[in-house]
Amino acid sequence: MAKKPKPRVKVPKTAAKGDVVNIKTLISHKMETGLRKDKKTGKPVPRHIINKFIVKFDGEDVFSVDIDPAISANPYFQFSMKADKSGEFEFVWIDDKGESFSKKSKLTVN
Amino acid sequence: MKEVTRRETLALGAAAGAAAMFAPYVAWAAVEEANALIAKFTGGKAATDGKITLQMPEIAENGSTVPLSVSVDSPMTKDNYVKRVIIVADGNPRPEVATFNFTPRSGVAEASTRMRLAKTQNIVAVAEMSDGSFHMTKRQVKVTIGGCGG
Numbered sequence: 630m631a632k633k634p635k636p637r638v639k640v641p642k643t644a645a646k647g648d649v650v651n652i653k654t655l656i657s658h659k660m661e662t663g664l665r666k667d668k669k670t671g672k673p674v675p676r677h678i679i680n681k682f683i684v685k686f687d688g689e690d691v692f693s694v695d696i697d698p699a700i701s702a703n704p705y706f707q708f709s710m711k712a713d714k715s716g717e718f719e720f721v722w723i724d725d726k727g728e729s730f731s732k733k734s735k736l737t738v739n
Numbered sequence: 740m741k742e743v744t745r746r747e748t749l750a751l752g753a754a755a756g757a758a759a760m761f762a763p764y765v766a767w768a769a770v771e772e773a774n775a776l777i778a779k780f781t782g783g784k785a786a787t788d789g790k791i792t793l794q795m796p797e798i799a800e801n802g803s804t805v806p807l808s809v810s811v812d813s814p815m816t817k818d819n820y821v822k823r824v825i826i827v828a829d830g831n832p833r834p835e836v837a838t839f840n841f842t843p844r845s846g847v848a849e850a851s852t853r854m855r856l857a858k859t860q861n862i863v864a865v866a867e868m869s870d871g872s873f874h875m876t877k878r879q880v881k882v883t884i885g886g887c888g889g
Contacts, residue, residue, distance in 0.1 A: 649846035662855075664832050692845055694852075695838040699831050701804040701853040708839075711815070711846030 634658045634679075636732045638720055643737045644712035652684070655705045656722050656730060662698035679704055681723040686736075687716035712738045773829035777865055777875070780825045786865050786873035791824070793864045793878045802856040802882040809839070811848040811866045811874065821848035823867045830860025856882045 639653040656679060663676025682694045682704070692708045704722075718734045777786070794808035811821045820843045826836035839850045848866070856862075859882045865875040 662832075686844065689844060690840075690842050692842065692850070693840040694850075695840070697835040697837055698833060699828055699836040699855050701855055705851075705853050707808075707851035709846045709849055710844055 632657065634722070634724075634730050636720065636722060636730050638718075638732050638734055640718060640734045640736070642735065643739060646713060646738050648712050649709050650712050650736070651707065651709055652718075653705070653707045654682070654684075654720055655703060657703050658722075658724070660698065660700060660702045660704060664698070677725050679722045679724050681721075682706060683721045683723075684708070684710075685719045685721075686710060687714075688719075691718075712736060714738055770829045773827045773834035773863065776827050776834055777825070777863060780823075780865055780867070781873045784871075784873055786875035788875065790874040791864055791866045791876045793862060793876045795862060795878055795880050798881045798883065799856060800883045802858070802884055804853045805856050805880060805882075806851065807854050807862070808851040809849070809864050811868075813848050813868065815841070815843055815845055815848055817843045818869070820845075820869045821866050822869055824848070824850070825865050825867075826854070827863045827865070828854070828856060828860055829863065831855070831857045836862075856880060858882050 634656050636656040641650050644650050658679050661674055661677040663673065665674045666672065667674055676698060678696060678698055680696050682696060684692045691710050694706060696704065715738045716736060718736060720732045722730045790812045792810050795805060799805040809824055811824065813819065813821045821841045824839045827834050828836050836854050837852065841848050861877050861879050863875060863877045865873055867873055
C-alpha cells in the first residue's frame with residue numbers, strides 16, 4: 630500500500646448520563662480482496678484487508694466487527710454506546726499482516 | 740473478411756446463451772454456501788423472522804460500495820441483549836460479509852457499514868440473542884455495476 634492507513638472517528642466529547650451516543654469511524658485502506666488479478670502479470674493479488682475492528686471504553690468491550698473481503702475499501706462503521714460514565718474510547722483496526730492502527734477519544738458524561 | 744452465414748450466427752448465439760446460463764454456477768459462490776454459513780452460525784437452529792431490520796438500497800448503481808444498516812429490536816440489558824449479527828451475501832464470490840459483535844454497553848443493537856456486491860443478489864442478516872434464539876431477515880439488492888475487482 631502506498632499510504633499508511635489513516636483512522637478517523639467522529640464521536641461526541643460530552644453526553645448526558647444514560648444517553649445513547651452515535652459513533653462513526655472510517656479508516657483509509659484498499660481492502661484487497663485476494664480475488665483480483667494483476668492486469669499485467671495475470672497473477673492473483675494477495676488478500677490484504679482490515680479483518681478486525683474493536684471498540685473499547687475504559688478497557689471494556691463495547692462493539693467489534695469480524696470483517697471479510699466483502700466490506701468496501703476504506704471501511705466505514707457506525708454504531709452506538711450507552712453513556713453511563715466518563716471515560717476513554719479506544720478504537721483498534723487490525724489488518725491481515727498483523728499491523729494495528731488505533732485512535733483514542735475521551736468522553737465526559739454529565 | 741469471411742462472411743458469417745445464418746447457420747453460424749445461430750450456432751454462435753446458442754453457444755453464448757449456454758455459456759451465460761452455466762457461468763453463474765461456476766464463477767460465484769452458490770446459494771448453498773451462504774446457507775451453510777448461516778447454519779454454522781445458528782448451530783443448525785431455526786431462525787425466526789422479525790425483530791431484525793436490514794436497510795439497503797433497492798437498486799445499487801455501484802456495487803463496490805453499497806450502504807448497509809442493520810438493527811435489532813432489543814432492550815440491550817445484561818439479561819437480554821443481542822450478541823452477534825452476521826451478514827451474508829448469497830451471490831458474491833465469497834458469501835461472508837461481516838459479523839457485528841454487540842455488548843449490553845452498546846445501548847442499541849444498530850450498526851452500519853458499506854459493502855461490495857458482485858451482482859444482483861439476496862443479503863441475509865441473522866441475529867443471535869443472549870437467550871440463544873435467532874432472528875433473520877433477507878433483502879434483495881439489484882446491482883447495476885458489480886464491485887468485486889476484476
